[in-house]
Amino acid sequence: MSGHKTWTAALIVIGDEILSGRTEDKNIAQVARWLNGQGIRLQEVRVVPDVEEAIVEAVQALGSAYDHVITTGGIGPTHDDITIDSVAKAFGVPVIVDERARAILQSHYDARGVELTESRLRMARIPEGADLIDNPTSGAPGVKIGNVHILAGVPNIAAAMLESLNGKLQGGAPVASVTIRAHAAESEVAGLLKEVQDQFPSVSIGSYPFYREGGGFGADFVVRSDDVDLANRCAEELRKRLQASGVELIETA
Amino acid sequence: MSGHKTWTAALIVIGDEILSGRTEDKNIAQVARWLNGQGIRLQEVRVVPDVEEAIVEAVQALGSAYDHVITTGGIGPTHDDITIDSVAKAFGVPVIVDERARAILQSHYDARGVELTESRLRMARIPEGADLIDNPTSGAPGVKIGNVHILAGVPNIAAAMLESLNGKLQGGAPVASVTIRAHAAESEVAGLLKEVQDQFPSVSIGSYPFYREGGGFGADFVVRSDDVDLANRCAEELRKRLQASGVELIETA
Numbered sequence: 001m002s003g004h005k006t007w008t009a010a011l012i013v014i015g016d017e018i019l020s021g022r023t024e025d026k027n028i029a030q031v032a033r034w035l036n037g038q039g040i041r042l043q044e045v046r047v048v049p050d051v052e053e054a055i056v057e058a059v060q061a062l063g064s065a066y067d068h069v070i071t072t073g074g075i076g077p078t079h080d081d082i083t084i085d086s087v088a089k090a091f092g093v094p095v096i097v098d099e100r101a102r103a104i105l106q107s108h109y110d111a112r113g114v115e116l117t118e119s120r121l122r123m124a125r126i127p128e129g130a131d132l133i134d135n136p137t138s139g140a141p142g143v144k145i146g147n148v149h150i151l152a153g154v155p156n157i158a159a160a161m162l163e164s165l166n167g168k169l170q171g172g173a174p175v176a177s178v179t180i181r182a183h184a185a186e187s188e189v190a191g192l193l194k195e196v197q198d199q200f201p202s203v204s205i206g207s208y209p210f211y212r213e214g215g216g217f218g219a220d221f222v223v224r225s226d227d228v229d230l231a232n233r234c235a236e237e238l239r240k241r242l243q244a245s246g247v248e249l250i251e252t253a
Numbered sequence: 254m255s256g257h258k259t260w261t262a263a264l265i266v267i268g269d270e271i272l273s274g275r276t277e278d279k280n281i282a283q284v285a286r287w288l289n290g291q292g293i294r295l296q297e298v299r300v301v302p303d304v305e306e307a308i309v310e311a312v313q314a315l316g317s318a319y320d321h322v323i324t325t326g327g328i329g330p331t332h333d334d335i336t337i338d339s340v341a342k343a344f345g346v347p348v349i350v351d352e353r354a355r356a357i358l359q360s361h362y363d364a365r366g367v368e369l370t371e372s373r374l375r376m377a378r379i380p381e382g383a384d385l386i387d388n389p390t391s392g393a394p395g396v397k398i399g400n401v402h403i404l405a406g407v408p409n410i411a412a413a414m415l416e417s418l419n420g421k422l423q424g425g426a427p428v429a430s431v432t433i434r435a436h437a438a439e440s441e442v443a444g445l446l447k448e449v450q451d452q453f454p455s456v457s458i459g460s461y462p463f464y465r466e467g468g469g470f471g472a473d474f475v476v477r478s479d480d481v482d483l484a485n486r487c488a489e490e491l492r493k494r495l496q497a498s499g500v501e502l503i504e505t506a
Binding site: 191 | 281297298
């Protein structure tokens with residue numbers, strides 16, 4: 001790495017529906033890509049059940065280990081939505097009804113001629129001292145407390161909340177990534193890859209085999225670095241070495 | 254719960270490609286569903302990078318907290334495949350070339366007229382004392398050591414390895430799950446749901462809103478229990494209460 005700080009984050013995906021296999025998670029990939037764009041590296045993900053103790057433990061462990069934490073899931077109006085209470089507990093603060101959030105919900109439901117019931121008002125509850133994250137999609141806001149950002153679990157609502165967080169989390173330069181796609185069995189070029197990795201120790205080179213319907217196969221070699229020049233030089237070297245050893249490269253978009 | 258033991262598992266997804274958002278994980282959902290079928294509950298997932306220390310820490314923490322651990326990813330022939338070495342380190346044993354695995358690879362590559370190179374032989378390396386997990390798809394076996402089961406990251410290969418583990422992990426009865434789909438905003442029925450949950454404290458009731466293209470919306474209420482009778486009774490009560498409050502139920506398959 002160059003001398004600058006690498007900004008890190010962890011994601012906590014909260015929900016029995018992910019752990020039961022009922023729902024396929026869509027938030028890991030979209031949060032990962034959003035963080036890349038903010039110059040922050042996602043270093044760890046935990047998926048935990050709708051159990052207070054598990055959420056508290058994950059928030060405390062990851063909140064102290066990484067610069068930023070994002071959570072998805074468990075902020076709706078029903079009894080199994082316990083993220084707010086659990087995060088408040090992790091920070092040792094009470095849960096309050098936030099007047100800003102109440103006003104947002106009131107105007108959201110007023111516009112639809114729907115009553116702001118006690119259940120819906122649950123979505124105005126936040127840990128004391130927390131801030132709101134704008135939710136242009138469905139009214140009920142996300143919540144920020146300390147370095148923890150609490151987002152909805154429904155992927156398009158989570159995406160809208162991420163968008164309203166653009167530029168607001170401290171990060172560095174976006175992570176540069178160059179992909180080289182090749183008609184090569186990764187086992188054929190493993191030695192060569194390792195040599196280039198050893199030559200560029202601060203760059204990360206990943207090797208990801210793919211299989212196509214009908215028997216075609218190959219691998220993507222992905223070069224990643226905070227330093228775009230270094231990533232490009234490493235990728236150039238790798239391309240040269242692959243072609244010199246007779247590997248056919250495939251154009252990627 | 255009834256008096257019997259609930260068997261638990263954790264999954265460790267290993268790979269920079271998931272944390273960078275390059276690859277969308279497919280293993281969490283398939284491992285979760287497979288575990289359900291074995292009568293084992295997936296209690297936690299961690300996604301960790303291709304970093305030895307991170308893998309060792311996850312294996313040790315989760316291996317002692319849960320009955321079973323499954324890992325996916327990082328067992329191929331390239332320099333970034335460090336799962337075997339990391340798990341061996343977590344168990345404090347050396348890595349050896351396993352003669353059974355070597356024979357499997359030899360015959361796999363012989364059949365294809367391909368040489369068993371040093372890189373490919375990396376896939377015969379296992380922690381000393383470990384057993385193999387059959388891989389009918391692509392030759393290179395998975396590995397079992399203690400309560401840790403090391404699978405490939407490529408989803409169809411992981412699926413084949415899970416199939417060869419059918420019935421081999423100690424579990425209980427499959428988790429029973431009943432889904433009730435309704436044309437209801439979950440905030441409309443949150444109070445009712447909580448009352449039924451309080452009436453059946455040992456059953457888990459999840460509420461999962463959905464939105465359809467074109468504006469339709471509703472929620473799935475999922476009742477889960479080790480005890481199929483109890484799950485059915487709870488679901489029946491919930492159905493009755495929803496209908497009594499005027500909610501329209503939707504037939505599900």
